[in-house]
Amino acid sequence: MKKIGLWMLSAALVFSIAGCSEKPDQARSAAQSVSVPRETAVTVYEPDDQALHVIPRSVTVTALPENQMKEAVTQMIALDQKQKYPVLPKGLTVHSVTVHDGTADVDFSKELKNIQGGSTSEDLLIAMTANTLTGFPDVKKVRFLIDGQPIKRLTGHHDMTSAFPRDEKMIKK
Amino acid sequence: MKRFFLFLLFCAMAFLMIPSHAQAAAVTDFRWTTRNDGNPPFVRIVMDLTDKVQAEAALDKSGKNFEVILRNTAMPGQPKDYQMDPSIMSLVTTSQQGKDLYLDVALTESHTMKDIKVFSLPANIKAHKPQRLVVDIPRIAPSYNSASPQNYEISPSDARVLKGKIICIDPGHGGTDTGAIGQLNGQPVYEKNITLSIALPLRDMLTEAGATVFMTRTTDRDVYKPYDGDNEELQARSDVGNNNHADAFLSIHIDAFSNPSVDGTTGYYYAKTDKDQLLAQSLHDAVLNEIDIPDRGVRANDLYVNVHTNMPSTLQELGYISNPDRVAMLTTPGVPEKIAKSLFDGFVAYFSKVDN
Numbered sequence: 100m101k102k103i104g105l106w107m108l109s110a111a112l113v114f115s116i117a118g119c120s121e122k123p124d125q126a127r128s129a130a131q132s133v134s135v136p137r138e139t140a141v142t143v144y145e146p147d148d149q150a151l152h153v154i155p156r157s158v159t160v161t162a163l164p165e166n167q168m169k170e171a172v173t174q175m176i177a178l179d180q181k182q183k184y185p186v187l188p189k190g191l192t193v194h195s196v197t198v199h200d201g202t203a204d205v206d207f208s209k210e211l212k213n214i215q216g217g218s219t220s221e222d223l224l225i226a227m228t229a230n231t232l233t234g235f236p237d238v239k240k241v242r243f244l245i246d247g248q249p250i251k252r253l254t255g256h257h258d259m260t261s262a263f264p265r266d267e268k269m270i271k272k
Numbered sequence: 273m274k275r276f277f278l279f280l281l282f283c284a285m286a287f288l289m290i291p292s293h294a295q296a297a298a299v300t301d302f303r304w305t306t307r308n309d310g311n312p313p314f315v316r317i318v319m320d321l322t323d324k325v326q327a328e329a330a331l332d333k334s335g336k337n338f339e340v341i342l343r344n345t346a347m348p349g350q351p352k353d354y355q356m357d358p359s360i361m362s363l364v365t366t367s368q369q370g371k372d373l374y375l376d377v378a379l380t381e382s383h384t385m386k387d388i389k390v391f392s393l394p395a396n397i398k399a400h401k402p403q404r405l406v407v408d409i410p411r412i413a414p415s416y417n418s419a420s421p422q423n424y425e426i427s428p429s430d431a432r433v434l435k436g437k438i439i440c441i442d443p444g445h446g447g448t449d450t451g452a453i454g455q456l457n458g459q460p461v462y463e464k465n466i467t468l469s470i471a472l473p474l475r476d477m478l479t480e481a482g483a484t485v486f487m488t489r490t491t492d493r494d495v496y497k498p499y500d501g502d503n504e505e506l507q508a509r510s511d512v513g514n515n516n517h518a519d520a521f522l523s524i525h526i527d528a529f530s531n532p533s534v535d536g537t538t539g540y541y542y543a544k545t546d547k548d549q550l551l552a553q554s555l556h557d558a559v560l561n562e563i564d565i566p567d568r569g570v571r572a573n574d575l576y577v578n579v580h581t582n583m584p585s586t587l588q589e590l591g592y593i594s595n596p597d598r599v600a601m602l603t604t605p606g607v608p609e610k611i612a613k614s615l616f617d618g619f620v621a622y623f624s625k626v627d628n
Contacts, residue, residue, distance in 0.1 A: 150529045151568065184531035216445075216452030216463060217528030218540070218575065218589060251501040255449055256525075256587075258503055258576050268572070 447494035452528030454593035558618030
């Protein structure tokens, strides 16, 4: 699907360059008419107020199929930022989520480094993200990146270079 | 130990205190040097004297103002001040007050009387050495009182349980890694200093009970190297336990969260042996027994030092530095020792169960 979309996009671009008068906006809409955004219900996780567990929340993401995971993480961040006491740092965004052999690489912006020290925040970050992404078929584990690089230093409790599986025991029953 | 040193100091004074004749003594040379060969490093001040003198040493309540009075002693060119090692003292002055010479030292960190050594060296005519008075002042790492061992009273039954046990204690974070940061009276409070303030008395209690204790650090430093990655740092800490074949490993931490009302203690373990959970539970129960703190449970987790140590190990989060009441309590003198005692009792409970 993605390949076809890209092919269409480049075809449209060639056309737009060749056509000269065609505006880039029109080129983009031409690509989107092939890869259609879909409305999908996904489960994302937010922290509980005592910072002991994560709570599942159903949200609707509207995105191209290949962008649904990234959009789910974006909504997870937004939900956390609405909390009175968020876990994730201000200004945090997600660059991409890519899946290889059942492991999703979630690439966060550099703001992740500002996460509060202590194992509580690190635990909740891992549980929220891993449980959100393992809700998608084919994702068994989640690996964390910052600006495309493996995490060297975060809060100093977990091995942040490892791939984290779903953590059922962190989910509030 | 403290009492013993005070006694020694008194003896040293008594020796000095009897001048062979009533004539006033004089300081003929005043010099100092930083001795980096000591552990910890220290500043040595040496005064050459024409005769034995009566000397009195005192330290104020803050532990930061130290004074030596040399009775009936003169020194030319008074008053005078000296810049010595700024990591140990901010200012040293000498002044003449009547017939007495005063040496005042403004220390950068709180010291106790047993940290500072004052002693006399007799004249040695063969070596052309005059009578000397020596003052040794060690460097004290910030935010805890003393890195040198204290004595604790240990019950014989506890000592029986702990004798011969090898225990590794890891004071969480350190050096370039401050750990979580709290606030007290507008000043930052670092997790790395609180974890050490609990770990040092715990080491002394366990040692006193006959256990062999290996520390991942005893001062404010990175265990691997400054500005290293989490994994290298945490592996270096795990290695201390693994290389010394410890029977048990404890990592001491203080937690933090954005909600300042959140507080409590958590015992973490990774079930790689059949005793990790028991160790976490034993220490957690003892802390709850002796410290007024909410219970956040004993929880399985895959924290690095618990995964990568070979022996039963636990990481204990002992309260939230982000909670205003807890940070005030954790920085109250005597409280880190109280928490250390509860962890000590947890080790006694654990080894009692394991050995039976």
